[in-house]
Amino acid sequence: MTPRPVGQRAGRDGFLQLVHAEWTKFRTVRSWVTGMAVTALLVVLVALLAGVSSDQKGSPPVPVGPGGEPVTDSYFLVHQPLAGDGSVTVSVSALESSIPKGPGDLRPGIVPWAKAGLIIKESTRQGSSYAAIMATGSHGVRMQDDYVNDTAGLPGQVSAESPRWLRLDRSGDTITGYASTDGTKWTKVGTAQVSGLGSTVQVGLFVASPPAVEGLGTAGSVSKAVFGDLRLQGGWTGGEWTGEQLGADSPTFAGYPDNGSGSFTQSGGRFTVTGAGDIAPAVRETLPTGGTLRDILTGTFAALITVIVVGALFITTEYRNNMIHLTLAASPRRSRVLVAKAIVLGAVTFVAGLAGAVLAVPLGERLARANGVYIFPVASSTELRVALGTAALLATASILALSVGTIFRHSAGAVTTVLVAIVLPYILTAIPFMPASVANWLAKVTPAAAFAVQQTLVRYDQVASHYTPYNGYYPLPPWAGFAVLAGYAVASLAVAAVLLNRRDA
Numbered sequence: 001m002t003p004r005p006v007g008q009r010a011g012r013d014g015f016l017q018l019v020h021a022e023w024t025k026f027r028t029v030r031s032w033v034t035g036m037a038v039t040a041l042l043v044v045l046v047a048l049l050a051g052v053s054s055d056q057k058g059s060p061p062v063p064v065g066p067g068g069e070p071v072t073d074s075y076f077l078v079h080q081p082l083a084g085d086g087s088v089t090v091s092v093s094a095l096e097s098s099i100p101k102g103p104g105d106l107r108p109g110i111v112p113w114a115k116a117g118l119i120i121k122e123s124t125r126q127g128s129s130y131a132a133i134m135a136t137g138s139h140g141v142r143m144q145d146d147y148v149n150d151t152a153g154l155p156g157q158v159s160a161e162s163p164r165w166l167r168l169d170r171s172g173d174t175i176t177g178y179a180s181t182d183g184t185k186w187t188k189v190g191t192a193q194v195s196g197l198g199s200t201v202q203v204g205l206f207v208a209s210p211p212a213v214e215g216l217g218t219a220g221s222v223s224k225a226v227f228g229d230l231r232l233q234g235g236w237t238g239g240e241w242t243g244e245q246l247g248a249d250s251p252t253f254a255g256y257p258d259n260g261s262g263s264f265t266q267s268g269g270r271f272t273v274t275g276a277g278d279i280a281p282a283v284r285e286t287l288p289t290g291g292t293l294r295d296i297l298t299g300t301f302a303a304l305i306t307v308i309v310v311g312a313l314f315i316t317t318e319y320r321n322n323m324i325h326l327t328l329a330a331s332p333r334r335s336r337v338l339v340a341k342a343i344v345l346g347a348v349t350f351v352a353g354l355a356g357a358v359l360a361v362p363l364g365e366r367l368a369r370a371n372g373v374y375i376f377p378v379a380s381s382t383e384l385r386v387a388l389g390t391a392a393l394l395a396t397a398s399i400l401a402l403s404v405g406t407i408f409r410h411s412a413g414a415v416t417t418v419l420v421a422i423v424l425p426y427i428l429t430a431i432p433f434m435p436a437s438v439a440n441w442l443a444k445v446t447p448a449a450a451f452a453v454q455q456t457l458v459r460y461d462q463v464a465s466h467y468t469p470y471n472g473y474y475p476l477p478p479w480a481g482f483a484v485l486a487g488y489a490v491a492s493l494a495v496a497a498v499l500l501n502r503r504d505a
Contacts, residue, residue: 015336015340018337019343021340022340026345035306036310036349038303039307039353040352042302043300043359046302047299047359048364050291050367051366051368051373052367052371054368054371056371056372056374057371058372060251062250065146065147065148066127066129069377069458070374071126071281073246074126074245076208076243076262076264076277077119077124077202078204078264079204079205080236080240082201082235083199085234086232086234086236087170088167088231088232089183089229089230090117090118090165090228092165092226093158093163093226093228094158094224095116095136096223096224097209097221097222097223098222099111099214099257106257106258111137111210111221113136113139113462113463114208115135115278115279116205116208117206118206120170120194120202122197122201122202123202126247130146130279131145131177132177133177135158135166137223139152139462140153141179141189143192153189154179154181164179164181165179165183165186166179172197173194173195174192174193175192176192205227205273207225207262208277208279209278210254210280210463211254211285218254218285219257220255220256222260223276224272225272226271228270228271241264246277247277252286253277255276262275280462283465285466290374291376292375292472293378293386294386294451294472297361299360304394305419307394307395307401308401311349311397311400311418312411313411314345315402319410334497338402338493338500345395346398347395349394353393357386357387378456385478386456389479389482390454396450399489402493403493403496404417425442429443430469434468436467439470443469447484447485449480452474452476453481455481457472459473
């Protein structure tokens with residue numbers, strides 16, 4: 001083995017000694033150590049407070065889909081049972097929606113994801129498996145199954161002049177959807193494997209009308225559809241059609257805007273069905289009482305302020321008491337001093353942040369659930385990512401504060417600058433009436449983008465909603481958001497190293 005050059009070994013050993021010296025400085029200053037303990041404690045205490053203060057006891061249960069996700073399963077259904085295999089065909093010649101104009105007053109409007117079509121469902125139990133083919137307000141024909149799956153079909157809106165024929169075929173657990181513009185030439189839209197349907201299923205016509213996204217909020221809507229040319233094949237019982245509003249008491253049902261209810265009429269082979277609600281995955285706006293890991297880790301915001309102060313003081317204190325002269329005299333390569341400080345500060349902050357997050361999440365979840373709060377489910381890998389990401393966020397913010405403190409050489413200026421850079425954008429994105437375009441821009445280009453590491457909610461294209469940071473949806477993926485903060489920290493560290501080498505101490 002070729003021995004390592006003496007100078008290289010000495011350089012490595014010298015840097016390790018430098019890191020040890022900076023660690024010794026840090027652990028001997030009681031206020032800095034206390035600050036790190038407070039960092040972890042704040043994350044835990046706020047999580048406990050959030051869990052204790054939440055009270056949703058007595059709320060109706062949240063419907064859960066086959067995949068374990070919360071769902072919206074509320075719509076008007078006209079149905080009868082089908083035993084074994086079979087098919088159902090219908091035409092949709094009208095789909096009209098109404099949105100509140102004022103108290104007790106509705107106006108015509110377009111609800112992009114209003115739905116009218118055919119559905120084969122395991123049962124009328126909320127959250128049960130299904131496959132459906134439908135005409136929509138603005139997204140053409142779609143085939144959807146088990147709430148999260150969505151396949152596009154024929155484009156265009158339906159009308160009396162341009163109807164759509166829809167068909168569902170059942171063969172065991174396999175459901176195939178077709179669409180046509182004339183009822184003769186059919187286009188296959190998709191096939192779904194719907195497990196657990198059983199021998200007898202509920203099949204029929206449905207109308208759903210989710211809340212319309214308007215301005216900074218949503219407004220309940222109601223839709224009416226006209227069906228005709230209903231044809232049945234297979235093991236139908238030949239009984240009467242039954243109409244009912246599913247999920248009327250569900251926490252994800254927005255209700256009817258005119259305080260009315262769903263209905264259907266049957267005349268001369270035509271069905272006119274009026275309905276509200278949706279059959280889709282639940283999002284934050286449709287389940288506003290649901291909690292997330294981000295809510296439990298709200299204490300990260302308070303902890304962030306603590307680590308910024310400690311990070312800035314780790315260097316500015318040496319300027320204030322003139323200890324910086326001795327520090328730099330001991331290491332001619334000044335940038336190594338800064339890197340050693342960053343390593344010590346980042347490591348200590350990461351450990352404190354991780355300890356806080358690891359304790360806060362299970363404790364906060366347990367208390368929240370005990371108080372009846374539904375927590376949006378996440379995989380264990382996602383929970384680990386949130387904990388590690390929270391720790392990395394705090395550690396990187398502390399390094400940014402260290403770098404800015406080196407540049408300014410003054411604690412108040414450094415702390416203020418970093419707080420404005422991270423905390424102010426975070427506060428602005430947390431304002432409910434902040435325009436989505438502004439909030440998403442701030443969450444892309446400012447250091448506050450790093451809070452995306454706490455994102456656990458899923459954005460669904462087939463659900464219209466305000467996907468903003470306020471609601472827990474960030475425009476960047478978790479680690480891409482963290483990379484924005486890391487970029488600011490690395491750039492600031494590089495500038496600080498250059499200035500440290502050029503200036504007199």
